[in-house]
Amino acid sequence: MIKDESPTLSSIQQFKGLSRERVDEILQGISTLKVGVIGDGCLDVYWHADMTQSELSRETPHYNLPVTRERFAPGAAGNAAVNYKALGCLEVSFCSxxxxxxxGQQLQEAFRLRGINDAYVQVEPGRVTPAYCKVILQGLQGAEQEAPRIDFINEQGCSEAATQRLVQQLDLMAAQVDVISVTDQLEHGVIGPSVRDRLAYWAGQGKRIVVDSRDRIGHFKGMVLKPNELEALRWYNGSLKHLQATESELLRAGQQLSKLAEAPCCITWGDKGAVWFEDGQMTFVPTKPVAPPIDIVGAGDSFTAAFLSAWGVGCTGPEAVAFAHLAAAVTVGKCGETGTASPQEIRDRWQRLAE
Structure with missing residues (x-):
């Protein structure tokens, strides 16, 4: 009988966790860190419609949506930037x-209100500023329900001339920051081949870079890759099918992805934890589930921000992953919002786990 030697989580080394003193050291280091974020900046729009004031139109057989309040926030890569700021990084700059x-005007205003440097955001005539518009219907007795989202999108990629201008802004930002966070989220977004090549150049110069890419995680070289399990398996299998993988398949995907990128890889796996791949070695970093109710919106951004911040101040990969788990746990506990994690909230999460 042939023995199955496929790797499983129980067969690889496991990181035991961080001490309170180490968490404090990391947070102190983060307070001196300069972060650059590049990627698809979106505007998150929230329109609150009070349906108790809705009226039937005189012209059409429809009731209107009476918007009584609106608010704006940076979304997509912009939300990643907000997370770095919430963590207490010294400076956060945004390039897009x-x-x-x-x-676009509202997005830049939202950055400025949050103390994020938007000097590397270039305005391109004819380009659509992506937006996720969320209509929140409010009814009797405080009832709320979100209607289908309205998105503003680009139907084609960036022109070569616009891309080269973006690369110039990337170079200016990269020269001023300690680490770079990459969010590649949209089908026709700003992270194309020329930008990926320039990021690889800066990684070769020793700049610490972490990539979060929804559909192109296998296209980056020399940078730490941070897919979730679905993104890793989609790359590994070449399709959206067969996403219910075994532990062994996910570990093989991480090994191959790290080898292809010639860099470490971190695959997050929901409330199980994450696996760190580096130099052919694997380390499982477990996490503890958060008690319901939970909301996973924004958890990936919080994880990435905390991971890169910790890695950027000298943590090992597994240490940075364990620190990122603390931040993500804070965020998923904030329902109805795209949450962030502050230094004190991270300390409080560590304390609850220690009790």
Missing amino acids: MAGNDWR
Whole structure:
């Protein structure tokens, strides 16, 4: 009988966790860190419609959506930038493209209100500033329900001329920051081949870079890759099918992805934890589930921000992953919002686990 030697989580080394003193050291280091974020900056729009004031139109057989309140926040890569700021990083800069439209103006204003440097955001005439518009219907007795989202999107990629201008802004930002966070989220976003090549150049110069890419995780070289399990398996299998993988398949995917990128890889796996791949070795970093109710929106951004911040101040990969688990746990506990994690909230999460 042939013995199955496929790797499983129980067969690889496991990281035991961080001490309170180490968490404090990491947070102190983060307070001196300068972070650059590049990627698809979106505007998150929230329209609160009070349906108790809705009226039937005189012209059409429809009731209106009476918006009584609206608010704006940076979304996608912009939300990653917000997370770095919430963690207490010394400086956070943002590099992207925006359109010459009301959403671009609101996005840049949202950055400035949060103390994020938007000097590397270039405005491109004809470009659409992506936006996720969420209509929140409010009814009797405080009832709320979110209607289908309205998205503003680009139907084609960036022009070569616009991309080269973005690369120039990336170079200016990279020269001023300690680490770079990459969010590649949209089908026709700003992270194309020329930007990936330039990021690889800066990684070769010793700049610590972490990539979060929804559909192109296998296209980056020399940078730490941080897919979730679905993104890793989609790359590994080449399709959206067969995403219910065994532990062995996920571990093989991480090994191959790290080998292809010629860099470490971190695959997050929901409330199980994450696996760190480096130099052919694997380390499982477990996490503890958060008691319901939970909301996973924004958890990936919080994880990435905390991971890169910790790694950027000298943590090992497994240490940085364990620190990121603390931040993500804070975020998923914030329902109805795209949450962030502050230094005190991270300390409080560590304390609850220790009790």
